[in-house]
Amino acid sequence: MAIPQRTLDPKRDGAIAAAITELTAAFGNRVVTSQAVREQHGHTTTWLPNQPPDAVVFPQSADDVQGIVKICAKHSAPVIAFGTGSSLEGQVNAPQGGVCIDLRDMNRIITVHAEDLDCVVEPGVTREQLNEYLRDQGLFFPIDPGANASIGGMASTRASGTNAVRYGTMKDNVLSLKAVLANGELISTASRARKSSAGYDLTRLLVGSEGTLGIITEITLKLSGIPESIAAGICSFPSVEAACNATIMTIQSGIPVARIELLDELQVKASNAYSKLTLPEKPLLLVEFHGTEAGTAEQSERFGEIAREFGGGPFEWATKPEDRTRLWRARHDGYWAACALRPGLRALSTDVCVPISRLAECVTESQRDLVESKLIAPIVGHVGDGNFHMLLLVDAANSAEIARAEAFLHRLVERALAMEGTCTGEHGVGQGKMKYLPEEHGEAALDVMRSLKRALDPQNIMNPGKIVTLGANPRA
Amino acid sequence: MAIPQRTLDPKRDGAIAAAITELTAAFGNRVVTSQAVREQHGHTTTWLPNQPPDAVVFPQSADDVQGIVKICAKHSAPVIAFGTGSSLEGQVNAPQGGVCIDLRDMNRIITVHAEDLDCVVEPGVTREQLNEYLRDQGLFFPIDPGANASIGGMASTRASGTNAVRYGTMKDNVLSLKAVLANGELISTASRARKSSAGYDLTRLLVGSEGTLGIITEITLKLSGIPESIAAGICSFPSVEAACNATIMTIQSGIPVARIELLDELQVKASNAYSKLTLPEKPLLLVEFHGTEAGTAEQSERFGEIAREFGGGPFEWATKPEDRTRLWRARHDGYWAACALRPGLRALSTDVCVPISRLAECVTESQRDLVESKLIAPIVGHVGDGNFHMLLLVDAANSAEIARAEAFLHRLVERALAMEGTCTGEHGVGQGKMKYLPEEHGEAALDVMRSLKRALDPQNIMNPGKIVTLGANPRA
Numbered sequence: 025m026a027i028p029q030r031t032l033d034p035k036r037d038g039a040i041a042a043a044i045t046e047l048t049a050a051f052g053n054r055v056v057t058s059q060a061v062r063e064q065h066g067h068t069t070t071w072l073p074n075q076p077p078d079a080v081v082f083p084q085s086a087d088d089v090q091g092i093v094k095i096c097a098k099h100s101a102p103v104i105a106f107g108t109g110s111s112l113e114g115q116v117n118a119p120q121g122g123v124c125i126d127l128r129d130m131n132r133i134i135t136v137h138a139e140d141l142d143c144v145v146e147p148g149v150t151r152e153q154l155n156e157y158l159r160d161q162g163l164f165f166p167i168d169p170g171a172n173a174s175i176g177g178m179a180s181t182r183a184s185g186t187n188a189v190r191y192g193t194m195k196d197n198v199l200s201l202k203a204v205l206a207n208g209e210l211i212s213t214a215s216r217a218r219k220s221s222a223g224y225d226l227t228r229l230l231v232g233s234e235g236t237l238g239i240i241t242e243i244t245l246k247l248s249g250i251p252e253s254i255a256a257g258i259c260s261f262p263s264v265e266a267a268c269n270a271t272i273m274t275i276q277s278g279i280p281v282a283r284i285e286l287l288d289e290l291q292v293k294a295s296n297a298y299s300k301l302t303l304p305e306k307p308l309l310l311v312e313f314h315g316t317e318a319g320t321a322e323q324s325e326r327f328g329e330i331a332r333e334f335g336g337g338p339f340e341w342a343t344k345p346e347d348r349t350r351l352w353r354a355r356h357d358g359y360w361a362a363c364a365l366r367p368g369l370r371a372l373s374t375d376v377c378v379p380i381s382r383l384a385e386c387v388t389e390s391q392r393d394l395v396e397s398k399l400i401a402p403i404v405g406h407v408g409d410g411n412f413h414m415l416l417l418v419d420a421a422n423s424a425e426i427a428r429a430e431a432f433l434h435r436l437v438e439r440a441l442a443m444e445g446t447c448t449g450e451h452g453v454g455q456g457k458m459k460y461l462p463e464e465h466g467e468a469a470l471d472v473m474r475s476l477k478r479a480l481d482p483q484n485i486m487n488p489g490k491i492v493t494l495g496a497n498p499r500a
Numbered sequence: 501m502a503i504p505q506r507t508l509d510p511k512r513d514g515a516i517a518a519a520i521t522e523l524t525a526a527f528g529n530r531v532v533t534s535q536a537v538r539e540q541h542g543h544t545t546t547w548l549p550n551q552p553p554d555a556v557v558f559p560q561s562a563d564d565v566q567g568i569v570k571i572c573a574k575h576s577a578p579v580i581a582f583g584t585g586s587s588l589e590g591q592v593n594a595p596q597g598g599v600c601i602d603l604r605d606m607n608r609i610i611t612v613h614a615e616d617l618d619c620v621v622e623p624g625v626t627r628e629q630l631n632e633y634l635r636d637q638g639l640f641f642p643i644d645p646g647a648n649a650s651i652g653g654m655a656s657t658r659a660s661g662t663n664a665v666r667y668g669t670m671k672d673n674v675l676s677l678k679a680v681l682a683n684g685e686l687i688s689t690a691s692r693a694r695k696s697s698a699g700y701d702l703t704r705l706l707v708g709s710e711g712t713l714g715i716i717t718e719i720t721l722k723l724s725g726i727p728e729s730i731a732a733g734i735c736s737f738p739s740v741e742a743a744c745n746a747t748i749m750t751i752q753s754g755i756p757v758a759r760i761e762l763l764d765e766l767q768v769k770a771s772n773a774y775s776k777l778t779l780p781e782k783p784l785l786l787v788e789f790h791g792t793e794a795g796t797a798e799q800s801e802r803f804g805e806i807a808r809e810f811g812g813g814p815f816e817w818a819t820k821p822e823d824r825t826r827l828w829r830a831r832h833d834g835y836w837a838a839c840a841l842r843p844g845l846r847a848l849s850t851d852v853c854v855p856i857s858r859l860a861e862c863v864t865e866s867q868r869d870l871v872e873s874k875l876i877a878p879i880v881g882h883v884g885d886g887n888f889h890m891l892l893l894v895d896a897a898n899s900a901e902i903a904r905a906e907a908f909l910h911r912l913v914e915r916a917l918a919m920e921g922t923c924t925g926e927h928g929v930g931q932g933k934m935k936y937l938p939e940e941h942g943e944a945a946l947d948v949m950r951s952l953k954r955a956l957d958p959q960n961i962m963n964p965g966k967i968v969t970l971g972a973n974p975r976a
Contacts, residue, residue, distance in 0.1 A: 139748050139857035140886075182697040193695050195704070196672060211945040217853040218885040219669050220922035221658040221708055223929055223937055223967055224949045228671070228704030232697055249754040272615050278725040278791070280756070315754070318798055326792075377693040381615035409694040410616075446696035453699055461699055469687040472956065473700045479955035480948065491699055 027072055027455050028119050028489060036100075037078075040121055043099035044079045047123065050091060054082045065106055065116060065124040071370060071420060072114040072455055077104055077124035084129050086202060086210055086241035093239065094208035096123050096485055104487050105235040107177030108150065110169075112373055113454030115181060115234050119489040125239060127176055133157050134242070141247045142199055142216060147176020147240045154245075163247045166191035169450065170359070176240045181452035182232030186355075189275075189408030190282040190314065193450070195231050197246045203230055203238035206481040216244055229476070234452055235487040237480045251314035254282075255324045256348035257341030258311075259331045260304045264288060264391070267307045268384035270334040271407045274311075275380070277330065279323050283312040284408040285355055288391065291362060291402035295354035298361030303354060309336070309407070310355050312348075355404070359415070362402040366417040374433055374456075376440035377411040377449025386443055387412060390436055397432045399425075411449035438463075453491045461492070503548055503931050504595050504965060512576075513554075516597055519575035520555045523599065526567060530558045541582055541592060541600040547846060547896060548590040548931055553580055553600035560605050562678060562686055562717035569715065570684035572599050572961055580963050581711040583653025584626065586645075588849055589930030591657060591710050595965040601715060603652055609633050610718070617723045618675055618692060623652020623716045630721075639723045642667035645926065646835070652716045657928035658708030662831075665751075665884030666758040666790065669926070671707050673722045679706055679714035682957040692720055705952070710928055711963040713956045727790035730758075731800045732824035733817030734787075735807045736780045740764060740867075743783045744860035746810040747883045750787075751856070753806065755799050759788040760884040761831055764867065767838060767878035771830035774837030779830060785812070785883070786831050788824075831880070835891070838878040842893040850909055850932075852916035853887040853925025862919055863888060866912055873908045875901075887925035914939075929967045937968070 048055045056062075062076035083089045096103045102122025109116055118124065131148035138161050145154060152172045154165050167178060169185040177183075179201065184193035191197065200214040213226035230238055261267040267286055274281055287295065287308045296303055309331070313323040320343065328339040342348050354361070363371045378386045387403060394401055394414075405412030414436065418429045437447045437460050447453075447460035462470055473492050477484070484494055524531045532538075538552035559565045572579045578598025585592055594600065607624035614637050621630060628648045630641050645654060645661040653659075655677065660669035667673065676690040689702035706714055737743040743762055750757055763771065763784045772779055785807070789799040796819065804815040818824050825832070839847045854862045863879060870877055870890075881888030890912065894905045913923045913936050923936035938946055949968050953960070960970055 137855065137857060139752070140855040141752065142855070182701075184695055188695060192672075195695075195701065196668075205944075205948070209944040209947075211948060212942060213945065215917070215922045215940060216855050216920040217887075217916075217922040217925060218856070219660055219664060219671075219853060219887065219925050221924045221926050221928040222922045222933065222940055223708070223946075224713075224952055225658075225671065225701075225704045225708055226941075226945060226948060228701045229952075232699070232701055237700075249752055251754060276615070276617065276725055278727060316798060316802075319795055322792060322794055377695060379613065379616040379618070379692045380694070381613060411693075411695065440693075441691070444692040446691045446693040446698045448697045449693060449695050450697050452697040457698065464691060464698055465702075466688060468681070468685040469689060469702060470699075471685075472681070472687060472702060475955040476700055476705075476952060479951040 027114065030075060030119055030121060037121065039099040040078050040101045043096050043101035043123060046095045047079065047081055047092060050095065051081055056080045065109070065126060066118055067109040068114045068117055069112050069373065071372060071426065072117060075117040075119045077118040078121045080124045080126050082126050082129050086204065089125060089204045089239055089241050090208050090210055092123065092125055093204050093206065097206060097208055097483065100483050100485060102485050102488050103239065105180065105239045107147065107174030108172065110171035110173045111177060111181055111454060112451045113456035115452060115454040115490060117455060127174065130241065136161060138163065140216070142244055143247055144242060144244050145175055146242060147174060149175050151175065151178065158247065162250050164250050165245055166248050167194055167197055175243050175245065179231050179240055179243055180234050184450045186283040186285055186406060188406060189284055190280055191248060195228060198227055198231050198243060199246055200244040201227055201230050201240055202242035203240045205238045206483065206486050210241065232452070234454065234490050236477060236491050237486060253315060253317040253320045253343060254348065255313045255320035255341055255343045256311070256351050257324055257327065257339055258351050259309050259336045259339040260306045261309065261334065261336045262306060264307045264387050265384040266334040266336065267309050268407060270309065270331050270336055272380055273330045274327055275408055277326065279326055281311055281408060282314040285310045286405040286407040286412070287354060287358065288387065288403040291358060291404055292354065294361040294365045294402050295358060298364045299353050299357045301354055308354065310352055358404050362415045365400060365402065369417045370420045372416040372418060373413055374416065374436065375411060375413045375449050375451045376436060376445055376447060377409060378440050378443045378445030380410040382443040382445070383407060383410045386439055389439060390414065393432060393435055397428050399429055399432055409449065455490060458491065503590065506551060506595055506597060513597065515575040516554050516577045519572050519577035519599060522571045523555065523557055523568060526571065527557055532556045541585070541602060542594055543585040544590045544593055545588050545849065547848060547902065548593060551593040551595045553594035554597045556600045556602050558602050558605050562680065565601060565680045565715055565717050566684050566686055568599065568601055569680050569682070573682060573684055573959065576959050576961060578961050578964050579715065581656065581715045583623065583650030584648065586647035586649045587653060587657055587930060588927045589932035591928060591930040591966060593931060603650065606717065612637060614639060616692070618720055619723055620718060620720050621651055622718060623650060625651050627651065627654065634723065638726050640726050641721055642724050643670055643673055651719050651721065655707050655716055655719055656710050660926045662759040662761055662882060664882060665760055666756060667724060671704060674703055674707050674719060675722055676720040677703055677706050677716050678718035679716045681714045682959065682962050686717065708928070710930065710966050712953060712967050713962060729791060729793040729796045729819060730824065731789045731796035731817055731819045732787070732827050733800055733803065733815055734827050735785050735812045735815040736782045737785065737810065737812045738782060740783045740863045741860040742810040742812065743785050744883060746785065746807050746812055748856055749806045750803055751884055753802065755802055757787055757884060758790040761786045762881040762883040762888070763830060763834065764863065764879035767834060767880055768830065770837040770841050770878050771834060774840045775829050775833045777830055784830065786828055834880050838891045841876060841878065845893045846896045848892040848894060849889055850892065850912065851887060851889045851925050851927045852912060852921055852923060853885060854916050854919045854921030856886040858919040858921065859883060859886045862915055865915060866890065869908060869911055873904050875905055875908055885925065931966060934967065
């Protein structure tokens with residue numbers, strides 16, 4: 025992929041070095057420049073090249089973040105925020121070097137307001153840490169992107185995942201943010217009120233901005249009550265189309281499904297082998313319902329009726345935790361099962377999202393394209409949202425295969441855009457999807473994004489080279 | 501209130517006149533300059549002075565809107581978008597004159613995608629028009645701010661209303677927008693996909709921006725299925741606190757209440773008199789549940805139990821449309837009932853929103869303050885969101901009373917902000933709430949809003965004098 029490589033630029037590199045000297049004077053051994061730590065922080069899970077920052081700093085407070093950004097701003101040195109490094113499109117790469125701000129030590133859960141169903145956390149808190157903390161109070165934070173990501177990272181990439189069909193994405197579950205801007209100022213984007221019409225929505229401007237407009241230092245999140253009853257079910261279908269139609273009917277009927285996941289034939293085959301299951305090797309829907317006991321029973325029954333209407337069955341469902349886990353094993357182990365199809369190879373996860381009415385078409389055309397491209401990529405979909413993932417298993421040593429994979433990924437995005445969809449439903453833009461933004465948004469809207477970036481970060485020091493560039497010279 | 505009056509400015513007024521001449525050449529009798537029409541379009545429902553635009557233009561397409569904005573931009577003439585004029589904080593006033601763009605003729609419902617639960621409409625479509633159109637397809641658009649507002653206006657003010665506790669606000673129900681920017685360019689903010697991580701959230705930037713960043717010409721909305729069963733109920737409580745605590749418990753218990761409205765004692769008294777009801781003159785909660793028959797029955801029963809726990813009762817509920825209407829009459833006629841408390845006076849609606857745990861305190865302190873201020877203002881609250889309205893009944897001829905009312909409104913906002921709330925939950929900023937933004941957001945965040953405004957509207961022609969000004973000279 026045409027990811028800009030770091031060029032030699034003695035002036036810029038001298039400025040970065042000066043910033044690091046000043047940072048070291050201020051933060052001592054919390055500034056790390058060892059090769060290994062730097063490379064970890066340019067971590068990517070794709071075939072994007074590792075582009076390490078020049079130093080990594082570990083702040084312990086918003087004050088620290090302000091101090092770091094002010095020093096970097098003075099020297100025009102890039103700053104890249106880092107959560108757990110689980111982003112998928114090169115969001116933490118440092119194509120122009122600079123200073124990585126690793127927020128792992130800012131991992132305090134500051135307050136839980138149980139009556140208001142909200143909490144205030146630092147950005148380094150992870151999803152699992154938060155849910156463990158909340159469990160005793162009967163509360164949970166529903167956004168689950170799979171990885172044990174940090175809440176700051178999830179906000180930055182507008183993450184979502186399996187529960188989004190019922191609970192929304194990070195866009196819907198962040199009430200307010202504190203963030204340090206490129207000038208070192210700390211802003212608070214909103215009050216703790218459930219809703220507000222008081223001016224521009226700075227919360228939503230920062231959610232999904234991938235550290236290019238500010239560095240998140242505190243997040244107020246909506247929480248949900250742990251449901252009294254959870255019912256899980258699985259059902260095989262004769263075709264992807266049948267499974268998608270059953271999904272559409274489920275949602276149209278107003279059944280408040282909490283999760284509805286599709287595995288394609290190949291993913292089911294992989295799961296049978298890896299998790300020692302005996303599922304029919306056909307497209308599989310996995311569903312989960314949250315509510316009262318009577319409510320989840322009714323929802324499960326209605327879903328079963330809909331599934332049968334579309335040739336699905338048998339529909340197995342369960343409410344006991346251990347039985348639910350058994351039923352959903354194919355989904356939980358899905359990533360590892362997929363990787364085991366071609367052990368030792370690179371597994372590249374990509375995602376697109378289309379209106380649900382086009383989902384079956386998008387999935388089946390992509391499956392056909394895969395076969396024609398001699399590629400292997402099991403599919404897992406958050407089908408209630410029209411969002412699906414393909415895990416391409418590619419031999420990184422085989423340049424012809426990489427070329428075929430790149431061409432395939434390109435057609436996948438083109439296909440989604442042609443169906444009124446988006447190039448990424450939840451992974452974000454980073455470096456990997458930048459090239460699709462002109463086609464998706466049009467030049468006029470992209471110009472608006474560039475204007476916003478210029479207005480808030482005129483020196484282009486906040487995670488430069490991600491989402492939008494500001495001209496032929498990416499620092500211009 | 502210290503609303504800037506239109507000053508004499510021959511240069512600006514000459515430029516506006518030149519713009520109107522050019523507009524008339526292009527749009528003929530769709531440009532109207534009669535005093536009556538101009539004053540209608542500066543309509544406010546508050547005591548803000550009427551500040552009419554210099555002309556009103558009626559576009560029929562996005563092309564027309566682009567043409568109008570380009571002419572105005574060329575002459576630096578202000579442009580103010582107009583839906584139905586039901587905004588409450590002077591959003592459509594023209595403090596610096598200029599050209600009002602009335603979108604009433606852009607009222608086509610372009611497409612309904614029933615499978616995707618979305619539709620595409622022009623901004624002049626009204627809420628009732630849309631719901632009438634959708635009814636036969638079993639769909640509805642849930643946002644209900646009371647007035648039969650236009651969808652464009654509702655998006656612009658980030659409207660919400662009684663259903664927001666279940667269905668969210670306009671922020672949550674707009675999938676995508678088309679809008680004409682200050683430079684005349686038309687942008688589309690997003691695809692029709694249910695979710696996306698593809699760059700900055702331009703949709704949410706425009707929602708709630710009150711025409712200060714762009715003029716909305718098309719809206720893609722999420723729709724919901726008309727519920728199979730609707731149950732409505734009412735229940736009196738010994739105190740506002742008891743009613744609020746029952747609300748908190750209802751929401752914490754995960755009961756997916758669709759509406760939960762509070763009327764205070766005074767509003768109940770007003771409704772008894774106006775609608776010939778015999779409700780106990782105590783705080784009243786009105787609830788509505790959406791779901792399956794079994795589901796709404798279970799929700800109603802559980803709510804009844806919670807209500808009893810907090811001393812509420814008797815809990816009356818109904819599922820037949822005519823019975824539901826009877827139970828909710830006090831809410832439906834609430835505005836007129838309140839006005840009838842002091843006939844012939846000005847009724848000034850204001851709103852604030854606080855975390856739900858502070859709601860009882862905020863309401864009761866405000867009631868005490870009212871008594872001490874010798875003012876009358878019945879209260880209606882969307883209590884599931886912590887949002888409530890006070891309808892101040894003020895004798896506009898009595899300047900002492902107006903002064904007391906203004907001082908009261910000021911304390912109301914201060915009280916909400918001190919409780920981590922917002923100066924407006926759903927009415928927006930317009931002119932009336934501008935002065936509270938520095939305290940609510942802080943200067944650093946307000947500077948960000950100003951930077952965004954400057955970036956997208958460097959000439960400050962889009963609805964100037966609303967939300968933020970750009971310096972001592974509001975046109976600077």
